Amino acid sequence: MEKKFQRELDSLDKIFDFTSEFISKNKIEESTAFSINLAIEEIFTNMIKYNSDSFNDISLSLKREGNELIICLTDFGVDSFDLTKSEAVDINQSLPERKVGGLGLHLVKNMMDKISYEYKNRNSKVTLIKHLEN
């Protein structure tokens, strides 16, 4: 399944509807569904944030190959920004030390089994892989 979404936060409702359809068709369990939604939201919102000059839609594709779920988000005609090289979050810091931002990609890296980045012809593509148990 593949669909393009306008690069605005209000697209999140449509994205969740799209992923719900995929989750339901593929009988994916609830905890994995939660992780999928969260990972997609975090990557999508980062793409909007770090390429704010672009007006191009962002593509989301979801497919299942055996016990692997493959999620791809592609941002077209943008500068390179490798989300996978984000600064690590120290989760052991105390409250005064903790920064408020930066948690999104930390969560994605911990919830997905693999994350990769590809930049070609001014298109940024993030691929997430999640192993499924059922």
Next chain:
Amino acid sequence: MFDISLNQKGEVLLCGRFDASQVEKAEEVFNSVAQTSTVNFKDLDYISSAGIAILLSTHKRLSNTGDRLTLINMNKHISDVFRLAGLDRIFEIE
């Protein structure tokens, strides 16, 4: 759908899906919290880093005056997210 309200006890009630598109709506309520308060997650299905950032920012602001947020009734998925983020050591979670 996302909803946020304050009940008569001063408890913040969250409902539905707290994603990045709901930040402004949530900030209006959390900015009005001025002392130790409880945030009730009973009817909250989902939260992303955008929602967590508002909670953390409010908790940090309150801690400057010795106050805090206590988070109650999280579902397992949300509780897992807080644990992965190391926030189970920052917030009091019941």
